[in-house]
Amino acid sequence: MSGTFVGMPAFPEAAREAVGNETLRGNLRHATHTIRAKRAKAVTEVSDWAELREAGKRIKDHTLRHLDRYLEQLEESVTAAGGIVHWAADAAEANEIVTRLVKMTGESEVVKVKSMATQEIGLNEALQAAGIHAYETDLAELIVQLGKDRPSHILVPAIHRNRGEIRDIFVREMSEWGRPAPEGLTDTPAELAEAARLHLREKFLRAKVGISGANFMVAETGTLVVVESEGNGRMCLTLPETLISVVGIEKIVPTWQDLEVFLQTLPRSSTAERMNPYTSTWTGTTDGDGPSTFHLVLLDNGRTDTLADEVGRQALRCIRCSACLNVCPVYERAGGHAYGSVYPGPIGAILSPQLRGTGSEIDASLPYASSLCGACYEVCPVAIDIPEVLVHLRERVVEGGEVTREGNKVVLRPAKGHAAERAAMRAARWAFTHPGALRTGQRAASRTRRFHPRTLPGPGKAWSGTRELPPVPAEPFRDWWQRTRGGKDGAK
Amino acid sequence: MNSRERILGRVRRALADKPADEAPIARDYLREHGRRTVAETVELLAENLADYRAIVHRTDSAGLPGLIAGLLEKRGSASVLVPPGLDEGWLAATGVTRVADRAGSTPHELDRVDSVVTACAVAIAETGTIVLDGSPDQGRRRITLVPDHHVCVVRVPGQVVSSVPQGLERLDPARPLTWISGPSATSDIELDRVEGVHGPRTLEVILVAED
Structure with a gap:
């Protein structure tokens, strides 16, 4: 089982420790610099990037403004296509629904496609507690799971590991979970990928239940879209008899045509490819092809609270490409674990304190995990003004004020740790007058x-x-x- | 109150401050990038497929059966999966054991087949993508996933479009779609791309000129 983020120290303490780890800094520097240059090239290839970015922003803003209407439309079209729609207000409810659905199949193991939403709600841990083994099948997720580690990047959760460390984890842990690593495994990426292929193959071929998230849900057609590279997604989406997809309510786009924007901007922003190797789309169930039972669990878990914040709601436009992590000077040095959330980096610094509130030490410190340089805004394919939201959240932490939590308006008191800052500001105001x-x-x-x-x-x-x-x-x-x-x- | 009503209620209250947004989305991005002749578009498809490590072959309909037979032989395949509606002529020149995809075929059975030959629904030149839509000449999604060698036939120029927007226009969202851009790959080790993980590790695309 992966580690959890419960009880994380505030960002400055966690970051100080991470910055002292030279291997980690070397790994992060190498990976982020590799992808940065590639992304820039992939984006330059399309002359209308600015227009695609603007259209992506507009589509998402429009969808969020009419989210109630599109959710109802989606439910109707998924149901008409043979799917079963469930609604989960928070993590506990989503976990309870998924656990119940898996138990109904009589199975005690599931294969999983990489999914941020299920990480956010701690689904693997909830399933484990109910006696169900969840096998992560994305290569990086597998590395994290086998290493009893925590994810540190949205796209490449094991970015903090270099090839040598990955080899050691495979050799040490694979036999605990199933097929052991091949004899004499070296640290070349191709051999490591082969080891993962062999290890997971037996799990894919016998799996009866698959669990996924989705990158997009099309309201008008009821179509779900999963964008991936390895083929583990295709395995989980097509071989099992039952498919359960847990998806945040903000993942909707209104029309099939809207995909033409995001299927151009997402691959170039995330893996710097013209197109990722595999994209799967499915609409309900299809006779004789793929799962015969399809459940869609629509997840709120703080999203509607975020939607209520007129500055912060733009964070819900995020398509989880991770371009902002790769260009961030703070992320590059501190690494993903310091953010204390499955959403690290600049987007995490504005998403986690909104989804979870600013009550904990780590969440109250996240809006400060930035130098406000603005590189994240510049690369964002849906133009989320991350610095604007960071400053807005800093103000909320220091000054307090009205926010929405679990659908109710509450008034936050000013955070304690900022008493000296407030006293200094009051003194300055008095002196200048x-x-x-x-x-x-x-x-x-x-x-x-x-x-x-x-x-x-x-x-x-x-x-x-x-x-x-x-x-x-x-x-x-x-x-x-x-x-x-x-x-x-x-x-x- | 159930969670459906609760979530929809929260959404509506959250948006109380915002006026309705019914203005049409400005789609002033391009329908395709650059101007090309039909032949140039096919050429671009071939280039981009090869750039992501698909192996590209070109032939005409007379040469197709021989080419497919040669590819299967070169690969050393003993068996080939055949979708129910595949043009029988395509496999006329090969003696490799044909395996029909039956509804009852288990994933383990599919795993023992060496190759699969299919047609496609559409191919996108700018991204080097082929799209399968589960039509009878392409079969169920699993048959192009489990075997390690996929041979995909694209009729050119009829099945080729320039761009992602044009590709989506041709596709039916009600069908299960698989978009394939090169063999399976991963960037999960140090953000560097490596080909060959769970999907077919060898993807051969045959561009067959229409008569």
Whole structure:
């Protein structure tokens, strides 16, 4: 079973530890730089990227504005095509529904396509507790599962592992789960991929229940879309008799035609390919081809709360491409685990505190896990203004205010950790509205500057731990002005 | 109140501040990228397929049976899966054991077959993609998934479109679709692409000129 994110420390502590890990930094640097250059090339290939990006943003905004209508339409079309639709307000309900559906089949194991939604709700752990083994089949997810590790990237959850570490995990763990790693396995990626193929093959061929997410759901036709590379998705979507898809309610697009935008922008943004190797689409069930029973579990779990925030709701446009992670200077150095969520990186820093609220230490610290450089916004294929949402969430953490939690409006109190910041701001406001006091204070600061400490005491200590304190000039600006140029006019 | 009503209610309350958005989406992106002759579009398809490590062959309908027989022989295949509606002439020149896909075929049985030969529904040049839609000459999704060697025949130029938007226009969403762009691959080890994971590791695409 994979590790969980429960009880994570705030981002600064987790990041400090990660930054000290040289292997991790090397792995991340190599991977993110590889994909960055490739993505830029894949995007330049299409001359109308800006128009595709704008259309993607508009389609998602329009869908979110009429989400109730499109959800109802989707339910109707999926049902008409032979699927069964379930609604889950939160993680516990979704897990309960899926567990019940698996038990109804009488099976005690399932194969899984990589799915962010099922990670978000901790489905594997819930199934395990009910005596059902869930096998991850995406290569990176397999590495994470076998390594009893946590995912650190949206697209490549094992990005923090290099080939040598992956080899060691395979050799050590595969026999525990099924077919052991081949004798003499080396660390070449092709051999590692072959080992995963052999290990998972027996599971695919005997699987009776598959569990997936989806990249898109088309309201007008009831079609679900899974975009993948390895073929593990095709295995899970077509060989089992029962398919259960758990999908966030924001994954809807209104029409079949809308896919023409996202099927161009998603592969280029995520794996930097013109097109990913495999895309599967299915509409309900088809006689004699693929699963005979299809369940769709529509998941809220904080999405409607996010939708209620007029600035933050744009995060729901996300198509999970991970381009923002790959360009982020903070992600590159801190790695995905420091974000304490299955959604790391810039998108995670705005999504997790909205889906989960800013109540925990880690969630309240996430809006600060950014230098606000804006690279994430620039590469986002649906133009989510991540810096704007980060600043908005920082304000919410510091000032508190009205937010929606589980459908109810609640008033957040200002966060505790920011008392010093608020006190400093209040003091500044008072000083700037009292010129006499400001002048006296500035002069006093100049005269005592030899005795100023290099770091701040008390609550300011953490701030000055990584920054230089600005030196106080020998003379305040106003005094200097009066003494030199200002003084020439013979002012009093 | 059940969860359906609860979620829909939350959505409606969440959106109370926003005016309805019924303006049509501006689709001022391109229907295809660049201007090409029909022959150039087919050429681009071949290039992009090969770029993602599909093996591309070109022939005409007279040469097709011989080419397929040669590919199966070169591969050393002892058996080949045949979709129910495949043009019988395509396999006329090969003596390899034909395996029909029966409703009762188990995945384990399919795993013992060496190759599969199918037609396709449409091919997209700009992305090097072939799309299968489960028609009788392509068969169920599983037959092009489990065997390790897939030979796919594309009729050119009739089945070739330039772009993703044009491809979607030709496809029926009610059918189960599989879009294939090269053999299976992964970028999961250090974000570097490696070909050959769970799907067929060898994809051969035959572009057959229509008479």
